Amino acid sequence: MSPTPVELREVATVLRRDVLTMLLEAGSGHPGGSLSCVDILAVLYWHAMKVNPERPTWEDRDRLVLSKAHAAPALYAALARRGYFDVRELLTFRKLKSKLQGFPDMQKTPGIDASVGSPGQGLSIANGLAIAARRDRKNFRIYCLMGDGEAQEGQTWEAAMTAAHHGIDNVCAVIDRNHMMGDGNTEEIASLAPLGDKWKTFNWHVISVDGHDVEALSAAFNEASSTKGKPTVVIAKTVKGKGVPFMENRPEWHDRKLTEDLYEEAMRALA
Amino acid sequence: MPEMGLVDVHHSAVKLEATNRGYERGLIELAERGADIIVMDADLAGSSGTSEFRKRFPDRFMDIGLCEQDMLGTAAGIALAGKCVYVTTHGMLAAGKAWDIIRSTICYGALNVNICGADAGLSAGGAGGSRQSLEDVAVMRTLPGMTVVVPADSLEAKKATIAASRIPGPVYLRFAAARVPIITTDITPFTVGKAEVYRRGDDVSILACGVVVYEAMKASRMLEDNGIGARVINCHTIKPLDRAIISRASVETGALVTVEEGASIGGLGGACAEALAQTGRATPLKIVAIDDRFGESGEHEELLNTFGLTARGISAAVREVISRKKDEQPQS
CATH class of the missing domain: 3.40.50.970 (Thiamin diphosphate (ThDP)-binding fold, Pyr/PP domains)
Structure with a gap:
């Protein structure tokens, strides 16, 4: 049974708290871009995706390619809370011998569907999975969660062209549109607007939503599933650092280290 | 053979x-x-x-x-x-x-x-x-x-x-x-990771890969006429490298020449040098390859000639390592 919006929001809060605890413990990592995509991951793993945490390599499962690989803490928290591995493992993030590498490694972590790290590569991988699914007459879906900065990578647009040309409708790209990248605002560094129009011109079905509204996200993924003959991109408007007031919309929190005091303050905001 | x-x-x-x-x-x-x-x-x-x-x-x-x-x-x-x-x-x-x-x-x-x-x-x-x-x-x-x-x-x-x-x-x-x-036939053995001796010889070993294996074979034949036994080893697999055959070649022939149609840095020659250096034996080695430069337009054969990737070029390298072998060996 699908969780209610209230339950999804509760899951998201738990994940945000996990992310902060992991980052404090690790002493490094990316808070801003992890917090901005937590609601998306909650809706994917608790509502949209057909998965079985007891069988992480189940052939017919839906897949997630975390193209914005620096948001690994958010994905690890989701996988742990969904039951892929013990929640206590989260405290080993970025540590020697850990299952939880700084960026996702499918060979180490149950539930990771593709190893990723270099930006702009995820959508090609998603397309490949989709092409293989089609050949095998399987109907699993592939979600590719991307950062908006990745739209500056050329390979993203190569893959966008490939997906549309081949009418790949089992891929759903999700763009975490938080308008921030490592060095500042995307529109000041290399503007992406009009982002939706760009994808439309590439023959994608475009859905724009509030990326923190779990009901809107659920509806968007349902619409994507029923869109045939072309790929769908969900442009999820988000706030970088969402849920922690002193991090929200502050580019410096892309990869800043948390202190104990700031951690306490952040956890109070997420109580 | x-x-x-x-x-x-x-x-x-x-x-x-x-x-x-x-x-x-x-x-x-x-x-x-x-x-x-x-x-x-x-x-x-x-x-x-x-x-x-x-x-x-x-x-x-x-x-x-x-x-x-x-x-x-x-x-x-x-x-x-x-x-x-x-x-x-x-x-x-x-x-x-x-x-x-x-x-x-x-x-x-x-x-x-x-x-x-x-x-x-x-x-x-x-x-x-x-x-x-x-x-x-x-x-x-x-x-x-x-x-x-x-x-x-x-x-x-x-x-x-x-x-x-x-x-x-x-x-x-x-x-x-x-x-x-085409120098091999259907029955020529081929296993990834296993280099093959294509010509026997005890004075020097020529380790080659790719289309210049043919040139190495020709060089060996020419050298044989001059009384030099040049072993030819087809090192088709650069990784994993057949270290055993290289080590054996270094012990048995005491001098090595590598030949490849590629950069002299980091290719077959580099791989052999890494393997050899770690055996602790100071075997003279000459890398015949393209030395820190780009190629240029020309017919394939002309280019092989330009870069010394021919039987003649390989033979010259063989003579060089053999003379180094003699210089570097302690006289008994």
Whole structure:
């Protein structure tokens, strides 16, 4: 049974708290871009995706390619809370011998569907999975969660062209549109607007939503599933650092280290 | 050496064929046997050797367009779903433009993607330096889990292509567009990771890979007429390197020459030097390769000549290491 919006929001809060605890413990990592995509991951793993945490390599499962690989803490928290591995493992993030590498490694972590790290590569991988699914007459879906900065990578647009040309409708790209990248605002560094129009011109079905509204996200993924003959991109408007007031919309929190005091303050905001 | 089933390279009727063609025949044989392979190309099917495959097995073929990075990434995704993929493009595009995807997605995930660098080495002749991939072997060799094979002729290219389907991780296969002598036969042994002695000799060993194995054979024959026994070893697999045969060659012949149609930095010569240095023996070694420069336009044969990658050039290198061997050996 699908969780209610209230339950999804509760899951998201738990994940945000996990992310902060992991980052404090690790002493490094990316808070801003992890917090901005937590609601998306909650809706994917608790509502949209057909998965079985007891069988992480189940052939017919839906897949997630975390193209914005620096948001690994958010994905690890989701996988742990969904039951892929013990929640206590989260405290080993970025540590020697850990299952939880700084960026996702499918060979180490149950539930990771593709190893990723270099930006702009995820959508090609998603397309490949989709092409293989089609050949095998399987109907699993592939979600590719991307950062908006990745739209500056050329390979993203190569893959966008490939997906549309081949009418790949089992891929759903999700763009975490938080308008921030490592060095500042995307529109000041290399503007992406009009982002939706760009994808439309590439023959994608475009859905724009509030990326923190779990009901809107659920509806968007349902619409994507029923869109045939072309790929769908969900442009999820988000706030970088969402849920922690002193991090929200502050580019410096892309990869800043948390202190104990700031951690306490952040956890109070997420109580 | 009849047990190797080699062709007598001095015979005038030696057949010529591009190793690109052997790749294509290997793919066709795999598909005919019913192997679940997918072949991808990036708008180079005409030159790289997949056009016949495309005609015969259209449902196993995908021309993705001029986007090598996306092709390698898509191949990674197809492999993630458990399939064996062959990706085809020019050597410099695979090893250059798409290297990051090969590294961060394919190798990091230990995926079953076979990457075929066609028209590699100097075989892109007329195209000149920007299109001649000389550094592909070096940059592919550094990648964890990557197997690197450089076949000597079109028959070996076919065997290597088929063998790659049985290797679970990524493989880089390097092929050439130039028509070069077929020196092996169907019965010549070929195992990935195992170098083969093609000519015996105890004075020096010539370790060669790719289309210049033929030149090494010719050099050995010429040297034999002058009383020099030059062992020829076909080191088709640069990684994993057959360290045992190199070590044996260094002990038994006391001098080594490596020959490759690629950069002198980090290729077969570099790999042999690394292996040799760590044995602790100071065996004289000469790397015959292209020394820290780009190629240039010209016919393939002219270019081999320019860079000393001919029987004559190899013989000169052999004489040099043999004289060093004598200088460096303590007189008893």
